[in-house]
Amino acid sequence: MINRECGNFKRTYQSDMALFPVPLQLYTIIAIVLIFYIIFPLLANEYLLTLGCLIGIACLGAIGLNILTGFTGQISIGHAAFMMVGAYTAAILNTRYGVGFVLCLPAAGIMSALVGSFFGIPSLRIKGLYLAISTLAAQFILEWTVNHWKWISGGAFSSIYTKKPDIFGWIPAAALAEAESMLRYKYYIIVILLGLGVIFALNLFRSSVGRAFIAIRDNDVSAEIIGINIFRYKLTSFAVSSFYAGIAGALYCFFYETANYEGYTIIISIDYLAMVIIGGLGSVLGAIYGAIFIQLLPILLDIFGSWIGNTFFGGAATEFLNQLKTFTFGALIIFFLVVEPEGLNRLWRNTKDYFRVWPFSY
Amino acid sequence: MTEWFAENIHFIMELLVEGLLIGMLYALIALGFVLIYKASDAINFAQGELVMFAGYIVVACINSLKVNLFVGILIGLAAMVVFGLVVERGMLRPLIGRPVVSIIMATIGLAYVLRGLSPMIWGYPTLEMKLPIRGMPWEVAGILVMPIYVVACGVSLLLLAAFGYFFLKSRSGIAMRAVADDQQTALAMGINVQHFFAVAWAMAGVVAVVGGVIWGNLLGVDNMLALVGLKVFPVVILGGLDSVPGVVIGGLIVGAVESLAAGYLDPLVGGGTKDFAPYVLMILFLMFKPYGLFGQEIIERV
Numbered sequence: 001m002i003n004r005e006c007g008n009f010k011r012t013y014q015s016d017m018a019l020f021p022v023p024l025q026l027y028t029i030i031a032i033v034l035i036f037y038i039i040f041p042l043l044a045n046e047y048l049l050t051l052g053c054l055i056g057i058a059c060l061g062a063i064g065l066n067i068l069t070g071f072t073g074q075i076s077i078g079h080a081a082f083m084m085v086g087a088y089t090a091a092i093l094n095t096r097y098g099v100g101f102v103l104c105l106p107a108a109g110i111m112s113a114l115v116g117s118f119f120g121i122p123s124l125r126i127k128g129l130y131l132a133i134s135t136l137a138a139q140f141i142l143e144w145t146v147n148h149w150k151w152i153s154g155g156a157f158s159s160i161y162t163k164k165p166d167i168f169g170w171i172p173a174a175a176l177a178e179a180e181s182m183l184r185y186k187y188y189i190i191v192i193l194l195g196l197g198v199i200f201a202l203n204l205f206r207s208s209v210g211r212a213f214i215a216i217r218d219n220d221v222s223a224e225i226i227g228i229n230i231f232r233y234k235l236t237s238f239a240v241s242s243f244y245a246g247i248a249g250a251l252y253c254f255f256y257e258t259a260n261y262e263g264y265t266i267i268i269s270i271d272y273l274a275m276v277i278i279g280g281l282g283s284v285l286g287a288i289y290g291a292i293f294i295q296l297l298p299i300l301l302d303i304f305g306s307w308i309g310n311t312f313f314g315g316a317a318t319e320f321l322n323q324l325k326t327f328t329f330g331a332l333i334i335f336f337l338v339v340e341p342e343g344l345n346r347l348w349r350n351t352k353d354y355f356r357v358w359p360f361s362y
Numbered sequence: 363m364t365e366w367f368a369e370n371i372h373f374i375m376e377l378l379v380e381g382l383l384i385g386m387l388y389a390l391i392a393l394g395f396v397l398i399y400k401a402s403d404a405i406n407f408a409q410g411e412l413v414m415f416a417g418y419i420v421v422a423c424i425n426s427l428k429v430n431l432f433v434g435i436l437i438g439l440a441a442m443v444v445f446g447l448v449v450e451r452g453m454l455r456p457l458i459g460r461p462v463v464s465i466i467m468a469t470i471g472l473a474y475v476l477r478g479l480s481p482m483i484w485g486y487p488t489l490e491m492k493l494p495i496r497g498m499p500w501e502v503a504g505i506l507v508m509p510i511y512v513v514a515c516g517v518s519l520l521l522l523a524a525f526g527y528f529f530l531k532s533r534s535g536i537a538m539r540a541v542a543d544d545q546q547t548a549l550a551m552g553i554n555v556q557h558f559f560a561v562a563w564a565m566a567g568v569v570a571v572v573g574g575v576i577w578g579n580l581l582g583v584d585n586m587l588a589l590v591g592l593k594v595f596p597v598v599i600l601g602g603l604d605s606v607p608g609v610v611i612g613g614l615i616v617g618a619v620e621s622l623a624a625g626y627l628d629p630l631v632g633g634g635t636k637d638f639a640p641y642v643l644m645i646l647f648l649m650f651k652p653y654g655l656f657g658q659e660i661i662e663r664v
Contacts, residue, residue, distance in 0.1 A: 007437070069463060071462070075462065075463045075466065077466075112363070120648070122645070122648045122649050122652070124653045125649070125652055126648060129405045129462055129466070129603075130464040130599075130648060130652050132405070132462070132463075132466050133595050133599060133648070134643070134644075134645055134648045136595060137595075137641040137642075137644050137645040137648070140638065140641045140647065141638065141641055141642060142636065144637070144638040181375050270470055273463075273467060273470070274467070274470075274471075277463070277464070283465070290471065319481070319486055320482060323478045323479075323481050323482045324476050324482065325478070326475075326477050326478030327475055327477075327478025327479050327482065328478070329471075329474050329478075330470075330471040330472065330473065330474025330475035330476075330477075330478060331471070331474075331475055332469060332471075333468070333470065333471030333474065334453055334468055334472065334475065336470040337457065337460075337464050337467060337468045337471065338452075338453065338456045338457065338468070341460060341464060
């Protein structure tokens with residue numbers, strides 16, 4: 001990730017296909033694992049842990065959307081709705097049928113995958129703009145259904161309060177005793193699942209299924225001519241993407257121990273779309289960069305905005321700050337699209353390219 | 363069945379009339395969307411926000427410059443035309459040739475910008491758009507009709523007819539259709555494609571002003587006004603994305619369906635069908651007749 005890619009001559013097929021062509025790559029990964037799996041959770045306070053959890057969940061959701069939008073080229077403005085399906089599936093199983101957290105997660109993923117593939121069916125006849133509008137319809141229809149079907153939403157305010165996430169009935173004793181340990185425990189669950197999600201996504205695009213996705217994105221007609229079953233792979237892509245969304249949604253619901261449709265509105269769908277576009281379409285790492293960026297943006301704006309508020313308005317101007325956030329969010333999306341369409345991932349690659357032969361550029 | 367129908371005919375008629383009138387107002391907003399799509403194949407997810415922005419400008423002119431409504435609308439028209447040109451130049455032109463998702467996302471970004479910017483400039487409370495139209499409803503054959511709806515309907519029809527004529531008969535309109543049909547051929551025929559993209563955005567700005575004045579009068583001018591834009595999608599999908607007459611038919615159908623759904627389904631399921639029914643209709647259309655009633659069918663196996 002951070003190594004300079006020069007002077008790296010490959011002499012054998014093995015070295016060409018190696019997972020880590022340079023030892024430094026392996027060390028980088030070990031360092032990242034060390035930092036985010038051991039050092040960060042031990043040092044972080046409650047605030048940072050909460051932030052870490054939310055970013056982790058967002059990363060998982062963004063990777064899912066990037067599989068669909070970035071790699072398969074199918075636009076979805078209903079990603080949050082698929083997350084909602086996962087969240088409510090998990091919550092209902094957990095509270096009404098006493099299913100444990102560990103089994104709730106795959107169930108949520110599968111349910112989302114089914115619903116996602118159903119709403120992916122129009123993608124077989126339509127594409128581009130039409131697909132965008134049809135997923136928008138999916139968002140509204142799912143949101144309305146969850147909100148109005150009493151059996152799903154459980155009545156007042158459409159909230160379901162879940163139990164604490166257990167691993168086959170086991171919850172660390174410290175986590176039950178103290179709020180911070182509980183957060184740390186949840187952080188571990190999220191980070192481990194995120195790790196699995198990243199590994200799966202990276203490997204997916206080394207496999208034939210992933211390559212079929214990319215072929216469909218690049219040119220669907222050519223893909224069909226070389227024998228890719230478009231019907232199957234488009235639906236697979238919807239299913240995989242929604243599976244990620246379902247897991248992310250279920251994690252989000254267990255993180256707050258509440259399933260509420262307000263966490264999965266159209267605005268969240270657009271947030272996820274912004275994540276993959278700002279991060280970089282068609283890149284797993286890009287989705288992670290984007291998720292981190294979009295999650296941190298409101299916090300940075302808060303800090304910056306309260307500074308402006310204190311300096312120019314002599315105190316808190318919360319309404320103004322909210323509008324400023326909305327404005328900056330939109331402006332950033334436009335800025336990235338116009339100036340750097342391939343997103344943060346590309347910026348990072350450009351930086352690396354600059355240092356490739358540095359300091360002897362000529 | 364006939365008995366039930368006889369009992370309910372009055373209620374149904376009331377719902378239908380209201381729905382159809384509102385449908386015409388949806389058509390007005392959807393028109394701006396179709397204009398842009400027709401000319402540049404760009405999808406404008408910020409149509410509702412454009413309407414809101416235009417409404418804010420007109421109200422702000424009337425309130426702070428103390429001009430009358432007519433001058434306010436003129437200023438609004440000028441401002442929105444300039445704004446449309448700026449958006450086209452600064453945002454859409456660099457995106458020519460990029461994938462659809464980029465353009466969709468850019469207009470969503472524009473929507474966020476407008477939604478954040480307007481209250482920052484003009485404040486948060488709902489502003490009132492006063493029109494010199496009587497507030498009391500008329501009674502026509504036992505059905506109550508608000509005068510504002512009728513006036514708005516007339517204005518919408520006038521605008522739709524004007525744009526329909528423009529596209530069918532005028533030189534620029536034909537050029538715009540050529541651009542929409544095939545950009546490269548249009549270029550080869552000596553049509554200045556980028557010029558017509560700009561014209562389309564300027565026209566969308568004009569339509570937004572009319573929409574902003576009428577809808578602003580109905581709902582009040584604030585951030586919620588932009589939500590009207592969400593009704594655009596069912597309307598344009600039903601009518602066909604690139605069809606001006608389709609907008610009218612789509613608007614009428616959506617208006618009638620949502621009004622009937624609100625009248626009959628709301629008591630059963632506890633509200634909210636108004637926003638939901640048009641989308642169900644739309645997804646059915648997308649599955650079975652994706653190019654709408656009047657849209658140009660692009661036969662393509664995917």
